Amino acid sequence: MxxxxxxxxxxxxxxxxxxxxxxxxxxxxxxxxxxxxxxxxxxxxxxxxxxxxxxxxxxxxxxxxxxxxxxxxxxxxxxxxxxxxxxxxxxxxxxxxxxxxxxxxxxxxxxxxxxxxxxxxxxxxxxxxxxxxxxxxxxxxxxxxxxxxxxxxxxxxxALDAYGHATIALRVGAGRAQLVWQTPLARQWLPAYFDTVPDEVPAALLDWLRAAEQGREVRPLTLARGARQLVCTLQGRTVDEDWLVVLREVSDAATVEATMLAFRLTLRESEVLYWVAKGKTNRDIGDILGSSPATVKKHLERVYEKLGVETRTAAAALAMQKVRALNPG
Structure with missing residues (x-):
């Protein structure tokens, strides 16, 4: 030996x-x-x-x-x-x-x-x-x-990661939740969208799962960062009674870029206009973009000036009209 x-x-x-x-x-x-x-x-x-x-x-x-x-x-x-x-x-x-x-x-x-x-x-x-x-x-x-x-x-x-669908399995107990496993892509997305440390179960995700635990119907959970969104969809339970959640990233970066070029906006102004068109308030937009509502208001004032409009509704309508014209399909 x-x-x-x-x-x-x-x-x-x-x-x-x-x-x-x-x-x-x-x-x-x-x-x-x-x-x-x-x-x-x-x-x-x-x-x-x-x-x-x-x-x-x-x-x-x-x-x-x-x-x-x-x-x-x-x-x-x-x-x-x-x-x-x-x-x-x-x-x-x-x-x-x-x-x-x-x-x-x-x-x-x-x-x-x-x-x-x-x-x-x-x-x-x-x-x-x-x-x-x-x-x-x-x-x-x-x-x-x-x-x-x-x-x-x-x-x-x-293989799920390769197709852009990250996956996590969570075990929800009486006082806490545990990430049982996660794909590499999920480990990258969770901290980025939920502002948590790696391997930590985000509070918003836990609240969403607790609603499912109580037998309530839950809609997909969506979080936004700039023009990107993370959509969390509940896929049911595994044989071990863990919750299986599929994560999918959706990007409207092309829309943001189109309005930026069409109206000669800065990237941040175009992002603000994008979320105005989605019906978000200045506070909502500030949370999404990591800015204060006052900063969002200043960006929006410059957007009004460049678009030649005076209201949020007019700015949103003009933006959607331009995007449809640029992307008729």
């Missing part, structure tokens, strides 16, 4: 160097993170997985396991249940609580075969478990099945 290197860099292409910038060979059978505080267990699994064509990452405690999973996005985690400090059950719960790592299948490795410990492994988010002493052929067989299912799910989610 080959000794497990003290420094992961001693095995180029097999064990990823520590730190977020280390290269990972993803051209092999898959990337596996093994988490165990016993060097002999790590060595046995490392050799077997390496021979089977996997890229192997290792962690010897719960904290480093969480860090490495977040940095490297492994295809699967083989997780020791009993470790000092943060044990395997808590590591699994934290991985499943994070939208960026929730999709990673977790196979527990444990010498605890009592029913309560097996149930604890599944309750923490594990998809399977193997008992110690570890038998590598059994581990490889179980891994292959779970990795295939996880890859198919990930490909389906990424």
């Amino acid at each position: 080959k000794p497990l290197p003290a420094d992961p860099k001693d095995t180029p292409g097999r064990v990823e160097p520590p730190g977020p910038g280390g290269p990972i060979d993803r051209s092999r059978a898959g990337v596996v993170l093994i988490v165990d505080d016993v060097p002999d267990n790590l060595a046995v699994l490392h050799d077997a997985l390496d021979e089977a064509g996997y890229t192997v990452l290792v962690a010897t405690d719960g904290a480093s396991a969480l860090r490495r999973a977040a940095e490297t996005d492994p295809d699967i985690v083989l997780l020791d249940a009993v470790m000092p400090g943060i044990d395997g059950f808590e590591v699994a719960r934290r991985l499943k609580a994070g939208p960026e790592t929730a999709h990673i299948p977790i196979v527990f490795m444990t010498g605890l075969t009592d029913t309560e410990h097996v149930l604890a492994a599944f309750d923490a988010g594990g998809v399977d478990y193997v008992t110690k002493p570890i038998r590598p052929p059994e581990v490889l067989a179980r891994m292959a099945a779970h990795m295939q299912a996880a890859r198919q799910a990930r490909q389906a989610r990424n």
Whole structure:
């Protein structure tokens, strides 16, 4: 048996160097993170997985396991249940609580075969478990099945992004909501439109979902940023009773550009005119564009002057007439 290197860099292409910038060979059978505080267990699994064509990452405690999973996005985690400090059950719960790592299948490795410990492994988010002493052929067989299912799910989610439809799954509890998973495009759009930090469930989205939880009919939720809008549509519930929401971005940038060129407006003046035509008040427009109502009023006064009109209604009508003339289809 080959000794497990003290420094992961001693095995180029097999064990990823520590730190977020280390290269990972993803051209092999898959990337596996093994988490165990016993060097002999790590060595046995490392050799077997390496021979089977996997890229192997290792962690010897719960904290480093969480860090490495977040940095490297492994295809699967083989997780020791009993470790000092943060044990395997808590590591699994934290991985499943994070939208960026929730999709990673977790196979527990444990010498605890009592029913309560097996149930604890599944309750923490594990998809399977193997008992110690570890038998590598059994581990490889179980891994292959779970990795295939996880890859198919990930490909389906990424396909939605490719067609401009981002997707999120949310779990709504009594006191809070959790993002169970989200596609990469959703992770980009949510903070941009809701002014929240990544992975946080926006309050407006939560209120919208709570209405659905109460059995009320909910219309699509729409948010605007300039001439762009994010439309959130409720698609129902998953088999896990999580809410599935599809996000779609709609842009009227072409309309804004058309009125800007036709009336020689600035971009901000054209945006203000666009939202006036949509029936928004100065306060609404200020909220959308990140300006004060007084600033919107000044832009609108310049728009009136350039269009040769005196009222909001006349400005909106002229704008819509010009856009229809420029885009007769």
